[in-house]
Every structure is written in C-alpha cells, then in structure tokens.
Amino acid sequence: MKIESLLSAGCIALDLELETKNQVIDKMLSIVSGHAGIRDALRLRDDVLRREQEMSTGIGKKIALPHAKTPAVSQPVLALATLKQELNFDSIDNEPVRIIFLLATPETMLAEHLKLLGRITRLAGRADFRERLIASKSPSEVLDLFREEEKDFPQI
Structure with a gap:
C-alpha cells in the first residue's frame, strides 16, 4: 500500500485559505466526506479531534498529520491539503504548518497505520519534497510527485 495508491485527486486540496486548526481539521474531514471507506463521518470527526486533544499532530517541518485509528472507516482514508498561508497548529517545533495530511x-490495521504515518513523515520530512508539494498546482501534479518518490519503496 503506497500513499499514491491511497490518495485520490478528490482528496487533495491546494492553497486553502484557513485561519485556525479547527477549520483545517473540519476542511480535511469535508474533503474525505464522500470516501467509500467512511462508515460514520461523525465518529471519524470525534476520533480525529480526540486524538488531536491528546497531543498536537503538528509534527514539525511545516507539517500537520491529524489521524485516527477508528471503527468509523472500513479501509484507510487519506487526504492532503496545502495552505496558502502558514498556520499555527501547536506543532512540536513551535513552527506554523503549510502541509496537512x-x-x-x-x-x-494498527501496523499499516504506523507504517503509513512513518512513510508520510519520511517523505514529507525532506525539504525538497515539501517545497515541491507546496509548489504543486494541481492534484494530478501531487499524485505524480508521490508516484515518482515512492517508485522504489516497498508496498506496506
């Protein structure tokens, strides 16, 4: 399972103009609202927000990764957004974010969940990858970027 195989053009939003962490999370949830893997959108929202309350998912390097292991989904669900302006996300490095997964x-799927988190962190942790992601002008460009970067990665 590669990121590019989980991510679809409909679950990618670029250059969003949002002002708060809650707006970002709500927007990300609305982006995936039509995903076939979602069984219960309200439960998904509650579980993502509960996880966020435990500890910020602003993981540093301008990246936020709100996530949940939840019965609200029947398969992995992934969305990606970039922000037009940096936003405070209470990140561990105290820096604002521009990229949200x-x-x-x-x-x-605990093992797969952890592997996907690790793969996202590994890719997005590279400055050149983040720059190319932020500069992307279309969902297809984002998908091409992941396809190119993951071509030598093993399946999860």
Whole structure:
C-alpha cells in the first residue's frame, strides 16, 4: 500500500485559505466526506479531534498529520491539503504548518497505520519534497510527485 495508491485527486486540496486548526481539521474531514471507506463521518470527526486533544499532530517541518485509528472507516482514508498561508497548529517545533495530511485507518490495521504515518513523515520530512508539494498546482501534479518518490519503496 503506497500513499499514491491511497490518495485520490478528490482528496487533495491546494492553497486553502484557513485561519485556525479547527477549520483545517473540519476542511480535511469535508474533503474525505464522500470516501467509500467512511462508515460514520461523525465518529471519524470525534476520533480525529480526540486524538488531536491528546497531543498536537503538528509534527514539525511545516507539517500537520491529524489521524485516527477508528471503527468509523472500513479501509484507510487519506487526504492532503496545502495552505496558502502558514498556520499555527501547536506543532512540536513551535513552527506554523503549510502541509496537512489526514489519515484514518480501521482499528484492526494498527501496523499499516504506523507504517503509513512513518512513510508520510519520511517523505514529507525532506525539504525538497515539501517545497515541491507546496509548489504543486494541481492534484494530478501531487499524485505524480508521490508516484515518482515512492517508485522504489516497498508496498506496506
């Protein structure tokens, strides 16, 4: 399972203009609202927000990764957004974010959940990748970027 195989053009939003962490999370949830893997959108929202309250998912390097292991989904659900302006996300490095990934996986997929979090962190942790992601002008360009970067990665 590669990121580019989980991510679809409909779950990518570029250059969003949002002002708060809650707006970002709500927007990310609305982006995936029509995903076939979502069983219960309200439960998904509650689980993502609960996880965020435990500890910020602003992981540093201008990236936020709200996520949840939840019975609200039947398969992994992934969305990506970039922001027009940096936004405070209570990140661990105290820096604002520009790139947001939303990941939700079934509770039974703990190993895959952790591997996907690791793969996202590994890719997005590279400055050149983040720059190219922020500069992307279309969802297809984002998907091409992931396809190119993951071509030598093993399946999860």
